[in-house]
Amino acid sequence: xxxxxxxxxxxxxxxxxxxxxxxxxxxxxxxxxxxxxxxxxxxxxxxxxxxxxxxxxxxxxxxxxxxxxxxxxxxxxxxxxxxxxxxxxxxxxxxxxxxxxxxxxxxxxxxxxxxxxxxxxxxxxxxxxxxxxxxxxxxxxxxxxxxxxxxxxxxxxxxxxxxxxxxxxxx
Numbered sequence: 001x002x003x004x005x006x007x008x009x010x011x012x013x014x015x016x017x018x019x020x021x022x023x024x025x026x027x028x029x030x031x032x033x034x035x036x037x038x039x040x041x042x043x044x045x046x047x048x049x050x051x052x053x054x055x056x057x058x059x060x061x062x063x064x065x066x067x068x069x070x071x072x073x074x075x076x077x078x079x080x081x082x083x084x085x086x087x088x089x090x091x092x093x094x095x096x097x098x099x100x101x102x103x104x105x106x107x108x109x110x111x112x113x114x115x116x117x118x119x120x121x122x123x124x125x126x127x128x129x130x131x132x133x134x135x136x137x138x139x140x141x142x143x144x145x146x147x148x149x150x151x152x153x154x155x156x157x158x159x160x161x162x163x164x165x166x167x168x169x170x171x
Contacts, residue, residue, distance in 0.1 A: 006069050008057045013074050015046065017081060022130050025088050027159040035162045038130040039084050043067065044138035046074045073140055076106070076115060080139060083117065092119075092157050093149035094169045099137060100157065101149065106141060116142040121161050131162040 003015040018041040027033045047060055047067035058068040083104055093101040095118060102117040117139040124133045150170045160167050 003060075006057075006060065008055075008069065008071075013046075013069060013071075017078055018045065021081065023085060023088065025132075025155050025158045027155055027162075033159070033162075035132055035158050036130040037088070037132045037134055037158055038124065039081070039134045039136065041077070041080060041136045042138065045077050045080065045136055046070060048073065048140075070140075076141070077139065079104075080117065080136060084134075084136070087117075088154050088158075090154055091151045092154045093151055095149075100152075102154075103145065103149075113141045113143050114145040116140065116145055121157060123161055123164055132158050134158075 003018075005015070006013045020038060020040040022036050022038045024034045025037045027035060043060070043062040043065060044067070046069060048070040050059065050066060050068045054068040060067055060069055083102065087102045090102075093103060095101045097118075099118050099120045102119070104115045104117070105112050106115045107113075117136055119134055119136045121132055121134045124130045152167065152170075157167060
């Protein structure tokens with residue numbers, strides 16, 4: 001994702017912090033392997049739907065997806081690489097869709113709000129460099145996140161994907 005720096009009203013916004021990276025994920029005790037996870041970041045981690053008040057200098061496009069840079073999402077995205085590294089030792093949540101969520105609590109305007117990081121994982125086609133590919137699809141403050149979400153250990157999720165096993169949502 002080599003996006004160019006975006007300048008809005010004289011302020012430059014860089015995206016170098018969202019360069020893809022590979023990190024080790026130590027599997028569960030029953031699977032002594034360490035898997036290589038490639039993490040990449042999608043367009044929606046720093047953009048939002050265009051609104052009439054948005055100026056052309058905010059506009060960004062990726063293929064047929066036309067959005068605006070979101071200053072708030074960009075600021076939050078600065079912590080995404082470290083948040084993913086930290087989450088590898090914790091839990092992921094099943095979303096209502098076909099992907100997963102990492103939730104980090106953020107203080108926003110004096111209120112603690114969930115920062116929801118939505119991601120997809122799949123077995124890598126290039127097993128020489130990494131076992132599993134993770135794409136952070138979107139990330140934003142989500143005040144109305146359900147109070148109870150089904151969980152899976154992040155390392156278990158990566159391990160199952162790497163081995164080609166089906167990931168089953170708890171009942």
